[in-house]
Amino acid sequence: MRAEMESSVEPRAGNELLTDYESVRALTMRSLFDMLDRSSEGTVVVDRDARIVWMNQHYAARFGFSDPQDAIGRDCEEVIPNSLLREVVTSGEPILLDIMETERDPLVVTRLPISDLRGNVIGAVGFALFDELKALTPLFSHYSRLQAELIATRQSLAQAQARRAKYNFSSFVGNSPASLEVKRLARRAAPLDAPVLLLGETGTGKELLAHAIHGASGRADKPLVTVNVAAIPDTLLEVEFFGAAAGAYTGADRKGRVGKFELAHGGTLFLDEIGDLQLPLQGKLLRALQEKEFEPLGSNRVVHADVRIIAATSMDLPAMVAQGRFRADLYYRLNVLTIPVPALRERLSDIETLSYSVLDKLCAQHHTGHLELDEAALRLLKAHGWPGNVRELHNTLERTVMFSDGPRIDARALARFLGEGRASTAASTPAGAVATASAVSATAPAGGSMSYDEAMRTFERQLLLDALDAAQGQVSAAARALGIGRATLYRKLAALQIPTQPAA
Template identity: 50%
Template structure:
């Protein structure tokens, strides 16, 4: 009688179910190990205990020799692997894309359990080593999403990166050194800082510097100029808006500055211009570290460090009832007074050098130096606009002449105001020759601009520098006034 064909011979079955399961597990493991392009096994401590012959061919591209993997952490051998996550979570990853120096792979990861169901390791398999050839749409989408994620991370890192450091506050005079010392000291705390000083003394720069030197440097720095935001929008700007809070509101809602600065620093510039009605709400946020968006009944916890700044006399405003005393005390925990430029004229030359470098970089023009007579002239000026005014004068003188060296003649309008209190509005250039007895008429835009500058200066002088009162006197909004101030 002929032999029975092998495929018709019934297999010998184990006597019990446990033996059957073990056989099935071994059979499945052997099958997967043979059919996969590469397989590795990792124990519960994330260390490699076995690797298939097929997987060994990927090791050179990863910078490892074939005999240099057993006993090592899997994340050290295979960059970007998620095997450790599978072990820690106990959840399989049936299909995933893995990208590293060796290429892009379609992989599968399975947890391994003992008889009690405890995870004792994991098995990883390379199903395809060049999935782009057979799975082009999926790979294209994956690559596109990866590029978008990388771009978003770079943009976020750039936004969070501090613009200035304490070293950015130029000067070696005793006054400048004291400001730097205080800035470094307060940066080590989370207490509220109040920066005091005239307009143009560098309060915003110092706020950035304090944030950069603090433990919050890796988180967001959010600034808001209170004087530049209409009163009716300030509350929404600070606390945010709930979805559909009012007609025309974003259906998704909008986060306020406090929420955007969560974990970081919120810079409140021109705090002296905050309306009384909003001061009490700000005080509550500072005390409770909670915000309630407009149109919402939900309170949101925030962790925000406050740096406030003002060019106004807050104690006088408290005495007049224009600023809440309790809010002033809450803000005035760590006050730093920034000296006016006229109080630290020893720093003038260093400031001019730094500003000239920045002007050249931004304008694309060569760096222009100043003759001693120009430096002497600028040193005699009172600089009511401080460093902002100094930059304005230097920039105009630089852009309005082709000369590589600036002399006192390039700053004749500053000389005309030498010792005065008004700002220098224009750095001069040599006038065109005119016939005797004739005058050169001004263009209409130039005449309007000069009239506008004069009206703003007179309004500020009449109101003692109170920008809100000056804007009302001029019949314009505070935001419009602030837009025009840099051009004075």
């Protein structure tokens, strides 16, 4: 093969050769081949059928052939068990760097296709670059170290991003005097380092405010770590707070566990539903807050943690202190900057703004068009008691959006999802529906034990019957009067088993 390369280059003066592209190309090919053949641990050439047509002495000896001629004409896999030269011939694509296992040490190999003057693949050549991977150890070590550092950095960034504030003060929607006072107090508390105690019913937005306070504080670039005391069994809370040494208890992680105090170092620790914390752990929490240090479970290691505490509860902590269910010293330690968070029924003027804020997010989430609340629906929302506060409002609107048939949400569509339905709806119900509501009341059992779902089903059935009666049985006219689509009305009639007149 080398002789063929040499014969293609006629003897000329050196400078003249370097001005001839074909001569330079042929010389480069010969020089490259000679260099790889001399410096590599072996060279083999196969034809288009992946049969060996040439093999150097060193490579032949490695695979048990004293004379390379004995390997000529054999399939490459027969001579070199893990060879991929056939794949190179078939695909026409090189395999520039690969590790090939052999009975002895593994080899670092490169495989290149051979083409004729028309570009057709007629074979392939393989070079064994190293017979020991030790030569690449420094490169592999450097690569592995960089890869490990990259993975660790990505994980660290992901953790940091997950523990950043997700909400700001504008996320607490509302311009009522009660809402403005909450945001004023929270903004004043944010730059301080003292503990904050958020008091309010469940679903009022205490966690949202905790995020906003952390995000506006000097610790904003540090972690915000949340512990929901009510959601974790008492037996696991100590480990959740302070971590555990390896093997500290049965089933413990062999590497140990880092507690939330240590994770929040330099940042903020949000203790949600702090009123559910049991007395034995209250003392340990108090010491950690006062001394800013603790020992993980089963460890003698003292961990220092500089954290700011934001606590929240829906319970009456002073009453719990009086009953001996909450330590007075811990209460006074937490009760430095207190922010009462009002219930939704205490800021009814925020209902409209808050509802549209929720609706916009829901419509984007469910890929629906913009939805409007009609006046009756807004009156119904404001008349409801909202025992579940903003969380209940979000749930009610989400269910309404999912079952909405048009661009407007009316009181009828909304009423079926309004909690227990204890709010007065007389002011928000259209005049034509008042008689229907009275008829429903007349059908209730004497003890008033009809469930909300039963009452709503009865109300809707009577409403549809009245609409059909007023439209003389014409479904289209009844649908127009009710402000819903004809197909929607047909579905409701079928669900309520209300017969319709056949079309004439």
